[in-house]
């Protein structure tokens with residue numbers, strides 16, 4: 001059973017994509033009476049039209065998440081134009097702590113995937129408050145950040161983004177670190193294919209991609225994160241052992257402990273199986289450090305009761 005907490009724009013886009021890929025036993029949980037039930041009914045009708053034979057339910061009761069093997073956390077407020085992800089910290093941290101209690105009570109064996117922003121700090125709160133092994137507390141955004149980088153590279157070079165391998169590390173926010181040296185197109189290092197100015201442009205477009213969507217339409221992205229959530233569910237359900245970047249609690253990797261950072265990892269049935277440590281140059285390590293320090297600042301700004 002896959003439970004989605006929060007039936008907002010990200011949660012519902014994920015539900016639609018999961019339905020279309022045939023994932024059975026979907027449960028939507030949200031606070032507003034009628035909202036998750038209505039969303040589930042509409043989606044169930046769409047599944048019937050498409051001939052997708054699955055069960056989709058909505059509920060206002062957290063107890064119904066009993067038996068979930070995956071819980072996707074999408075509850076919390078999103079950005080408005082001009083806001084940074086970091087400005088959502090206070091409101092959403094309390095939501096994470098509240099939801100951690102519910103997940104602990106009713107889905108103690110689930111793999112928890114957090115999308116709520118600022119996602120690195122929210123993953124930290126979820127890890128501390130559930131007390132789950134770190135393998136089962138996974139912050140989502142890295143798949144989206146690297147897909148955005150791949151998209152901008154593909155646009156500039158006129159090649160399919162399926163031939164692009166783009167790497168983004170560190171955090172999901174203004175200090176995210178796209179790594180051109182480790183990114184490649186058809187196996188050729190990016191730096192052989194683009195000028196420094198073009199690469200700088202790709203980096204800037206990647207970092208500002210979410211803000212651009214928010215500026216244009218007045219609210220933050222939802223199809224992008226939803227697609228990456230589906231890949232994450234797929235990797236878990238199929239024990240696919242794919243390598244994707246996630247925001248994960250570090251215990252010595254990259255020289256860091258007791259902090260969350262965006263790093264590549266192998267994901268399968270039991271959650272995160274292994275964190276991959278990429279070889280970074282001194283300059284790259286400095287940028288990675290800046291990203292991690294930005295997360296640390298956010299974590300430090302959390303009220304003490306939400307950190308431990």
Ligand SMILES: NC(=O)c1ccc[n+]([C@@H]2O[C@H](COP(=O)([O-])OP(=O)(O)OC[C@H]3O[C@@H](n4cnc5c(N)ncnc54)[C@H](O)[C@@H]3O)[C@@H](O)[C@H]2O)c1
Nearest residue numbers: 006007008009010075076077078095115116117140141225
């Ligand atoms: N990690 C990423 O890559 C990424 C990308 C885009 C958006 N996001 C984040 O995802 C989150 C959700 O975005 P959205 O566009 O779906 O927002 P939304 O406003 O459309 O939906 C959020 C839902 O959360 C619910 N909610 C709010 N506070 C709650 C609480 N305390 N308990 C239970 N439910 C609560 C709301 O009722 C609403 O249904 C935001 O924090 C946003 O910044 C993350």
